[in-house]
Amino acid sequence: MKLVVVGVGQCGGRIADEFSQLQSRARFHRRIDILADVFAVNTDIADLSCLSSIKSDYRHRILIGNRKTGSHGVGKINQLGAEIAKQDSDKVIDAVRSAERFYEADAFLLIASAAGGTGSGAMPIMAQIIKERFRDKPVYTLVVLPFEHEDQTDVTMFCNTATCLKATYSVADAVFLVDNQRYVEKDSSLINNMTAINKLIAEPFYDLLCAGEEKKAKHIGAKLLDAGDIIATLAGWTVLGYGVSQLPMVRSPFGRRNFRKKSTETHKGLQAMDQAISNLSLKCDPKDSASALYLLSAPTEEMTMDLVKELQDYLGEVAPEAVIRNGDYPRREATLKITLILSQLSSVQEVMEYYDKMPELIQKKECRQKSSEAGLGELKKASMLVPSLFGGDGS
Ligand SMILES: Nc1nc2c(ncn2[C@@H]2O[C@H](COP(=O)(O)OP(=O)(O)OP(=O)(O)O)[C@@H](O)[C@H]2O)c(=O)[nH]1
Ligand SMILES: [Mg+2]
Numbered sequence: 001m002k003l004v005v006v007g008v009g010q011c012g013g014r015i016a017d018e019f020s021q022l023q024s025r026a027r028f029h030r031r032i033d034i035l036a037d038v039f040a041v042n043t044d045i046a047d048l049s050c051l052s053s054i055k056s057d058y059r060h061r062i063l064i065g066n067r068k069t070g071s072h073g074v075g076k077i078n079q080l081g082a083e084i085a086k087q088d089s090d091k092v093i094d095a096v097r098s099a100e101r102f103y104e105a106d107a108f109l110l111i112a113s114a115a116g117g118t119g120s121g122a123m124p125i126m127a128q129i130i131k132e133r134f135r136d137k138p139v140y141t142l143v144v145l146p147f148e149h150e151d152q153t154d155v156t157m158f159c160n161t162a163t164c165l166k167a168t169y170s171v172a173d174a175v176f177l178v179d180n181q182r183y184v185e186k187d188s189s190l191i192n193n194m195t196a197i198n199k200l201i202a203e204p205f206y207d208l209l210c211a212g213e214e215k216k217a218k219h220i221g222a223k224l225l226d227a228g229d230i231i232a233t234l235a236g237w238t239v240l241g242y243g244v245s246q247l248p249m250v251r252s253p254f255g256r257r258n259f260r261k262k263s264t265e266t267h268k269g270l271q272a273m274d275q276a277i278s279n280l281s282l283k284c285d286p287k288d289s290a291s292a293l294y295l296l297s298a299p300t301e302e303m304t305m306d307l308v309k310e311l312q313d314y315l316g317e318v319a320p321e322a323v324i325r326n327g328d329y330p331r332r333e334a335t336l337k338i339t340l341i342l343s344q345l346s347s348v349q350e351v352m353e354y355y356d357k358m359p360e361l362i363q364k365k366e367c368r369q370k371s372s373e374a375g376l377g378e379l380k381k382a383s384m385l386v387p388s389l390f391g392g393d394g395s
Contacts, residue, residue: 001212001227004096004105004137005038008126009081009119010047010073011144012112013040013054013061014194018202019109020053026210030219034209037099041092041126043084043118044073059095064088064122074117078160081121089129096130106227107138110172114164115146115157124167131171138173138231144201145179145282145350155361162354174234174343177282179350201281204242204339207297211329218330222303225295225327233293233325233341237348239282241340243275247302248334268336269296269307273314276340282350290344292322297329298336311338 007016016038023035041062042048048061055061063071065084074080085092099105110127112119123141131139143164151158168175183197212226245268273294277286286292292315296303308328315324319342 001106001209001230002034002036002101002104003107003109003209004036004099004102006092006096006108006110006126006130007038007040007054007119008110008112008123009042009116010044010113011116011194012110012119012123013042013047013051015111015142015144015198015201016040017051017053018198019111019205022202022206022209024053025206026213030210030214032210032213032215033101033104034206034213036101036105037096039092039095039099041122042073043069043071043081043122045071047073059098062091062095064091074121076115076117076156076160078117078121078163081116081118082125083121084118085122085125085129089126092126093129093133096134105137107140107173107231108134109140109142111142111144112164113144113146114161114168115150115154116160120160120164124164124171127168128171131173138234139171140174140176140234141168141172142176142178142201143168145177145181147180147184155365158354159358159361162358165351165354169237174236174238176238176240177348177351178240179282182279182281182283204240204281207329207331207337208295208339208341211295211297211327214329218300221328221330223308223327225293225325225329229293229325229327230341233291233343235291235344237345237351238341238343239280239284239345241276241278241280241338241342243272243277243279243338243340245269245272245275245336246334247299247336266304266307266310268302269298269311269338270314272336272338273311273340276338277318280340280342282348284342284345284348284350286319286342287321288345288347289319289322289342290346291325292319292343293325293327293341295327295329295339296336297331297333297339299332299334300330302336303328303330315340 005016005019007013020038026032026034039060040054043065110123112123114120127139146157178201214220
């Protein structure tokens with residue numbers, strides 16, 4: 001599957017940069033393309049300059065709204081991000097249209113954090129405009145939710161997140177939900193290491209996109225997972241999981257490298273599936289998923305019918321309501337990997353919490369505004385008898 005990737009805002013741009021690195025990796029190691037092209041869009045010129053892999057010309061690193069923001073970002077004001085996206089959408093559409101392999105692209109993937117201003121406000125607008133202009137390709141979004149310490153202390157980030165989630169869901173064909181907090185819970189050293197988190201966010205897409213683009217017979221699975229399967233699976237709220245089991249390498253009597261064959265292979269497979277389920281990009285109940293997909297990447301000799309059946313049964317128990325699609329991807333690596341997508345989620349607790357708390361926050365904001373206006377009114381009244389340097393009535 002080939003994607004056109006558009007990262008919006010700082011977080012979106014950096015994750016898009018990771019996708020650009022996945023594309024280089026796929027070209028170098030597998031001689032295939034998994035992206036039709038990749039772009040970063042931002043109101044902040046410094047953020048665009050810091051990217052490392054996305055081409056550095058103005059068509060790939062697209063600065064929007066520079067007259068309104070002086071190229072320094074929108075300072076978390078998501079309405080401004082949205083307004084700029086409406087005004088400068090042509091810049092993005094023109095760039096996308098002239099993408100290197102645009103006509104080979106199967107879908108768009110737009111990426112942004114929900115809590116900032118540029119990405120949170122501009123991405124839903126761009127998704128809508130891209131969807132209207134390119135009707136034949138699905139538009140997916142990947143939304144990064146803030147760390148707990150951010151939205152617990154910053155009302156603006158909380159409100160931006162709720163607004164972005166609502167707007168994105170209403171326009172995108174599917175919304176990948178990725179919670180920054182999940183990555184920190186697994187490894188606290190990650191809190192200050194966005195690059196490491198971004199790599200973990202992008203990695204599950206690697207095999208998923210490569211599998212359907214393979215041209216060498218030895219890497220084409222018995223059950224090839226291609227763009228059609230992925231597109232048929234994706235709709236609405238979606239999460240991703242990824243699990244890896246190391247395979248013990250042993251040498252055969254003939255000195256050739258071989259992988260140990262035993263019932264351990266099923267065990268290793270289930271272990272990788274378990275890891276994928278417990279490491280989902282956002283905490284959710286797999287029982288709420290109506291469509292699921294998994295890709296098994298491993299050496300051919302490890303991918304037995306038994307293993308495939310065990311994995312299918314296991315996922316069937318965990319996500320009993322889901323239509324499950326699967327595929328295999330033969331690789332000569334000493335690992336067994338599972339990439340998992342759970343889509344069409346009927347309930348997402350975390351999204352609900354954002355929506356639920358909004359009325360209370362809006363009310364609090366209005367009360368604060370009223371009391372601040374009242375306070376300023378009092379001050380103004382008290383200052384009336386203070387002499388003025390400007391003459392007139394002293395106001
Ligand atoms: N995973 C990840 N999260 C990031 C990264 N950079 C920022 N964030 C998160 O994104 C949110 C802030 O959004 P940004 O992307 O910085 O904001 P922006 O879209 O550039 O908008 P403005 O700076 O307000 O113009 C916070 O929740 C950060 O924790 C990143 O590289 N990776
Ligand atoms: Mg920014």
